[in-house]
Amino acid sequence: xxxxxxxxxxxxxxxxxxxxxxxxxxxxxxxxxxxxxxxxxxxxxxxxxxxxxxxxxxxxxxxxxxxxxxxxxxxxxxxxxxxxxxxxxxxxxxxxxxxxxxxxxxxxxxxxxxxxxxxxxxxxxxxxxxxxxxxxxxxxxxxxxxxxxxxxxxxxxxxxxxxxxxxxxxxxxxxxxxxxxxxxxxxxxxxxxxxxxxxxxxxxxxxxxxxxxxxxxxxxxxxxxxxxxxxxxxxxxxxxxxxxxxxxxxxxxxxxxxxxxxxxxxxxxxxxxxxxxxxxxxxxxxxxxxxxxxxxxxxxxxxxxxxxxxxxxxxxxxxxxxxxxxxxxxxxxxxxxxxxxxxxxxxxxxxxxxxxxxxxxxxxxxxxxxxxxxxxxxxxxxxxxxxxxxx
Amino acid sequence: xxxxxxxxxxxxxxxxxxxxxxxxxxxxxxxxxxxxxxxxxxxxxxxxxxxxxxxxxxxxxxxxxxxxxxxxxxxxxxxxxxxxxxxxxxxxxxxxxxxxxxxxxxxxxxxxxxxxxxxxxxxxxxxxxxxxxxxxxxxxxxxxxxxxxxxxxxxxxxxxxxxxxxxxxxxxx
Numbered sequence: 001x002x003x004x005x006x007x008x009x010x011x012x013x014x015x016x017x018x019x020x021x022x023x024x025x026x027x028x029x030x031x032x033x034x035x036x037x038x039x040x041x042x043x044x045x046x047x048x049x050x051x052x053x054x055x056x057x058x059x060x061x062x063x064x065x066x067x068x069x070x071x072x073x074x075x076x077x078x079x080x081x082x083x084x085x086x087x088x089x090x091x092x093x094x095x096x097x098x099x100x101x102x103x104x105x106x107x108x109x110x111x112x113x114x115x116x117x118x119x120x121x122x123x124x125x126x127x128x129x130x131x132x133x134x135x136x137x138x139x140x141x142x143x144x145x146x147x148x149x150x151x152x153x154x155x156x157x158x159x160x161x162x163x164x165x166x167x168x169x170x171x172x173x174x175x176x177x178x179x180x181x182x183x184x185x186x187x188x189x190x191x192x193x194x195x196x197x198x199x200x201x202x203x204x205x206x207x208x209x210x211x212x213x214x215x216x217x218x219x220x221x222x223x224x225x226x227x228x229x230x231x232x233x234x235x236x237x238x239x240x241x242x243x244x245x246x247x248x249x250x251x252x253x254x255x256x257x258x259x260x261x262x263x264x265x266x267x268x269x270x271x272x273x274x275x276x277x278x279x280x281x282x283x284x285x286x287x288x289x290x291x292x293x294x295x296x297x298x299x300x301x302x303x304x305x306x307x308x309x310x311x312x313x314x315x316x317x318x319x320x321x322x323x324x325x326x327x328x329x330x331x332x333x334x335x336x337x338x339x340x341x342x343x344x345x346x347x348x349x350x351x352x353x354x355x356x357x358x359x360x361x362x363x364x365x366x367x368x369x370x371x372x373x374x375x376x377x378x379x380x381x382x383x384x385x386x387x388x389x390x391x
Numbered sequence: 392x393x394x395x396x397x398x399x400x401x402x403x404x405x406x407x408x409x410x411x412x413x414x415x416x417x418x419x420x421x422x423x424x425x426x427x428x429x430x431x432x433x434x435x436x437x438x439x440x441x442x443x444x445x446x447x448x449x450x451x452x453x454x455x456x457x458x459x460x461x462x463x464x465x466x467x468x469x470x471x472x473x474x475x476x477x478x479x480x481x482x483x484x485x486x487x488x489x490x491x492x493x494x495x496x497x498x499x500x501x502x503x504x505x506x507x508x509x510x511x512x513x514x515x516x517x518x519x520x521x522x523x524x525x526x527x528x529x530x531x532x533x534x535x536x537x538x539x540x541x542x543x544x545x546x547x548x549x550x551x552x553x554x555x556x557x558x559x560x561x562x563x564x
Contacts, residue, residue: 036412038416039411039412039416040408040409040411040412041411042411042414042415042416042417043416043417043418044416044418044420313405313408313409314405316408317404317405317407317408318401318404373395376394376395376397376398377394379397380394380395380396380397383397
């Protein structure tokens with residue numbers, strides 16, 4: 001029975017660590033984003049509260065807690081209250097399956113660095129990721145405001161359009177890893193990242209996740225210039241903060257998922273495999289033997305930070321895409337392209353298996369890139385044709 | 392225009408923003424660093440003095456008349472040789488500018504016959520209540536370098552009974 005008790009404790013501690021990491025991660029992601037955006041715009045950014053402005057998130061939190069919370073008089077009060085919570089909860093629980101380090105032994109037991117090891121982890125990720133949109137739609141609807149309503153509708157339409165491409169890019173990873181278990185996916189990448197094997201898939205995943213978390217250039221649901229603030233127009237105080245929190249936590253989580261699926265997760269760079277920097281490397285200190293397990297969380301942290309910078313960078317650079325173009329890009333470009341690369345990946349793996357020749361496996365990135373370039377050519381031709389018709 | 396242009400243009404955009412990251416931020420850390428204002432900047436008003444410390448303002452109220460926001464209130468008092476504030480007969484015994492009403496148009500500057508009121512370079516005007524936004528004569532007057540230049544001064548009789556508006560060259564600004 002004692003082991004049961006310690007198991008509970010272990011689960012509790014790990015869940016608390018993940019939740020707290022996400023919460024502080026959210027706070028410091030706002031700081032990170034503001035500083036990075038500021039530097040891109042040759043400003044300094046928040047640097048007053050504490051050293052380098054590090055206490056700025058705390059100041060913001062205090063401000064938001066003491067702000068007045070308004071509920072529109074004609075809003076549906078119950079749904080209006082629950083919508084931020086429905087948005088926030090998936091963004092935290094989605095992190096449960098992400099492994100953030102290899103297992104190691106301590107306190108006389110094997111400790112694994114993930115909250116839950118689901119053998120269909122990828123499916124879990126997909127399902128939870130799509131639940132988050134309910135909160136947004138409900139928030140938009142229950143506010144009884146046209147801007148919020150339009151924001152919610154846009155969010156749902158966008159989610160449906162990009163979920164498919166996202167699903168197919170998940171599928172490529174599943175085919176490559178031959179497993180839906182995230183730990184397996186990470187282990188399969190010890191020799192080569194899937195981003196190298198399937199670069200187009202990684203790109204599609206990246207674009208689709210940008211749309212999924214409503215980030216620029218796909219931030220249509222909260223387009224300031226058109227819809228004031230979109231689905232959270234009517235929210236203020238802590239309820240607004242919950243939406244904000246959900247959005248930024250989703251960013252972190254989605255970057256962690258991207259790192260896990262395409263960039264080797266908690267594993268080192270593939271070319272560092274048998275070196276001292278590997279997470280498997282074991283130190284021998286006298287009678288002790290410890291592995292480099294602590295490098296796992298560090299690696300995934302670094303990967304997440306780099307990917308987050310990508311998101312911020314994109315936000316700072318590209319303007320928001322027009323809504324009809326967003327739709328046609330999702331349905332006419334992303335979906336066929338993701339289908340094609342799924343097909344190519346599956347074919348490459350099967351052929352490599354049948355003929356027992358790795359050459360077919362390495363045809364996957366080449367052919368995928370060619371298909372990607374072909375898509376670019378087709379987009380270009382379409383744009384030219386439209387320009388010609390207008391002229 | 393080549394086929395890959397859409398991609399190249401997107402990448403060039405990313406390159407531009409990344410390059411901007413390496414540039415020095417243009418931010419001025421305001422309360423610690425202050426930027427020099429422009430020569431014709433119109434900030435808080437200053438009541439000027441002559442070299443001997445006498446006030447230029449003669450309490451004529453032309454500034455108050457010129458003020459489109461009705462922010463200036465002037466009350467004139469009589470100069471005597473024992474208590475002399477300004478050359479000539481009169482001086483401003485009360486001079487108040489409501490800094491909330493003021494629109495910093497500079498018409499008072501233009502209207503002043505003695506160039507007594509000048510819009511200076513102080514822009515740090517913030518108040519906790521409306522009453523403290525009213526700047527009085529003492530707050531607006533230029534500071535002096537030595538105590539004997541303070542007004543009122545005791546002067547030899549008849550020296551400053553002449554014309555109160557000085558001969559001026561063409562105003563430059």
